[in-house]
Amino acid sequence: xxxxxxxxxxxxxxxxxxxxxxxxxxxxxxxxxxxxxxxxxxxxxxxxxxxxxxxxxxxxxxxxxxxxxxxxxxxxxxxxxxxxxxxxxxxxxxxxxxxxxxxxxxxxxxxxxxxxxxxxxxxxxxxxxxxxxxxxxxxxxxxxxxxxxxxxxxxxxxxxxxxxxxxxxxxxxxxxxxxxxxxxxxxxx
Amino acid sequence: xxxxxxxxxxxxxxxxxxxxxxxxxxxxxxxxxxxxxxxxxxxxxxxxxxxxxxxxxxxxxxxxxxxxxxxxxxxxxxxxxxxxxxxxxxxxxxxxxxxxxxxxxxxxxxxxxxxxxxxxxxxxxxxxxxxxxxxxxxxxxxxxxxxxxxxxxxxxxxxxxxxxxxxxxxxxxxxxxxxxxxxxxxxxxxxxxxxxxxxxxxxxxxxxxxxxxxxxxxxxxxxx
Numbered sequence: 001x002x003x004x005x006x007x008x009x010x011x012x013x014x015x016x017x018x019x020x021x022x023x024x025x026x027x028x029x030x031x032x033x034x035x036x037x038x039x040x041x042x043x044x045x046x047x048x049x050x051x052x053x054x055x056x057x058x059x060x061x062x063x064x065x066x067x068x069x070x071x072x073x074x075x076x077x078x079x080x081x082x083x084x085x086x087x088x089x090x091x092x093x094x095x096x097x098x099x100x101x102x103x104x105x106x107x108x109x110x111x112x113x114x115x116x117x118x119x120x121x122x123x124x125x126x127x128x129x130x131x132x133x134x135x136x137x138x139x140x141x142x143x144x145x146x147x148x149x150x151x152x153x154x155x156x157x158x159x160x161x162x163x164x165x166x167x168x169x170x171x172x173x174x175x176x177x178x179x180x181x182x183x184x185x186x187x188x189x
Numbered sequence: 190x191x192x193x194x195x196x197x198x199x200x201x202x203x204x205x206x207x208x209x210x211x212x213x214x215x216x217x218x219x220x221x222x223x224x225x226x227x228x229x230x231x232x233x234x235x236x237x238x239x240x241x242x243x244x245x246x247x248x249x250x251x252x253x254x255x256x257x258x259x260x261x262x263x264x265x266x267x268x269x270x271x272x273x274x275x276x277x278x279x280x281x282x283x284x285x286x287x288x289x290x291x292x293x294x295x296x297x298x299x300x301x302x303x304x305x306x307x308x309x310x311x312x313x314x315x316x317x318x319x320x321x322x323x324x325x326x327x328x329x330x331x332x333x334x335x336x337x338x339x340x341x342x343x344x345x346x347x348x349x350x351x352x353x354x355x356x357x358x359x360x361x362x363x364x365x366x367x368x369x370x371x372x373x374x375x376x377x378x379x380x381x382x383x384x385x386x387x388x389x390x391x392x393x394x395x396x397x398x399x400x401x402x403x404x405x406x407x408x409x410x411x412x413x
Contacts, residue, residue, distance in 0.1 A: 025213040035221040043229055043265045043359060056220060081224065088228045089348070090269040090412055091357075099222065166224060170267050170357035174228035181222060186215035 024064040026185050029151060032056055038166045049167030058103075058183055059151035060158040066137060066146045066188035068129030069160075071101060072121030074180045079120055081177035091173030096120065099179070102163040103127050106156035107141035115165055121182050127160070133189050146188060231265040232272070232409035233360075242375050253376030260371040262407060263360035264343070269412040270355055271344030272369070273335045274302070274316075275328035277404040284400045291381070291397030292390045297324035299383035299396075300403060304342050305370040311352050312345035314338065319374050321387040322405065335413060342369055346413065354412035 034056050073096045075082050081094045097117035103110040110127050128146050129135045138144040140157035151158040240259045244250050276297035283293045298321035308315040329336030335346045344354045360367040376385050380395035
């Protein structure tokens with residue numbers, strides 16, 4: 001009986017050791033999921049656009065692994081805003097690429113340094129890393145920093161402020177529209 | 190027994206440690222974005238809204254008076270648009286009579302307009318050349334809605350999508366289509382029968398001397 005107990009305990013310990021690998025995780029800290037509204041009620045806003053700085057803040061916490069960060073839009077019809085209401089009969093449904101994003105941090109680690117038009121989540125824009133894995137390791141504070149790290153220890157590389165800009169121009173159909181922007185933080189696999 | 194306890198203790202220790210490795214391989218954050226595109230139609234008159242015609246000499250009666258660029262309009266629109274014009278009444282309103290003979294019911298059509306923007310490709314009811322301005326009834330405008338007989342400075346009645354409206358734009362970016370210079374002309378002649386008018390006076394066919402006014406309405410609408 002004692003021998004049998006010893007056997008099972010040892011077996012369990014060995015199995016546990018197999019799973020006691022280096023802990024790996026990626027996560028956004030302090031989630032906010034903010035909403036934002038763009039109201040175009042003057043000709044000037046249509047032509048010049050509306051820019052909102054610091055719409056949200058992404059705080060990356062990557063433990064024991066390289067990571068990718070990418071962003072895209074999720075809508076019912078890929079490439080077009082969701083139509084909530086229509087005010088006029090003429091014009092086209094706005095394409096999602098009139099929405100532009102910019103990712104900023106103190107070390108300028110974003111691979112896309114300025115405003116860029118958003119794409120559908122199926123063909124996202126990579127802020128850090130690429131679709132090909134594994135990516136070459138990049139250490140903070142270089143552009144494309146993707147090594148494990150924490151926004152509290154290295155905010156210049158692991159904290160991103162997101163700005164938004166929409167320039168509709170003239171010719172779009174008047175109405176109320178919406179979209180969801182997805183920010184995906186994933187292990188570099 | 191001691192051995193057994195030690196083995197169980199070590200086993201439990203590894204068990205506890207092994208529970209710590211719960212890896213999260215991805216995480217998501219979201220923004221919910223809404224956008225309100227308001228329909229905007231702006232019509233701006235950049236000149237004095239009052240235009241005066243004062244006939245004081247026989248020459249002015251015979252040759253008429255032309256006011257070039259008497260009215261200038263600018264259109265800023267985020268939608269497809271039409272611009273039409275009509276007189277708010279069928280006849281001029283007499284404020285004061287200077288004589289006791291002649292006809293005080295002067296048709297609105299004695300006023301002629303000409304536009305700098307050629308709208309002839311859109312409708313025959315246009316102001317490419319000097320054309321009598323239609324009065325309210327003849328224009329067919331009812332409750333602000335144009336009809337087939339309505340005269341257009343830009344666009345035309347209908348929404349077929351083919352040559353019936355002007356594209357969205359601003360006056361600064363599209364001056365050729367969004368900026369209008371209106372010339373006005375009146376030719377009374379002697380006697381003052383206004384021969385260019387498309388509507389003749391009924392009864393005495395010459396105008397009574399006096400002071401009159403007419404309200405001209407410029408209406409900017411979404412493609413109707």
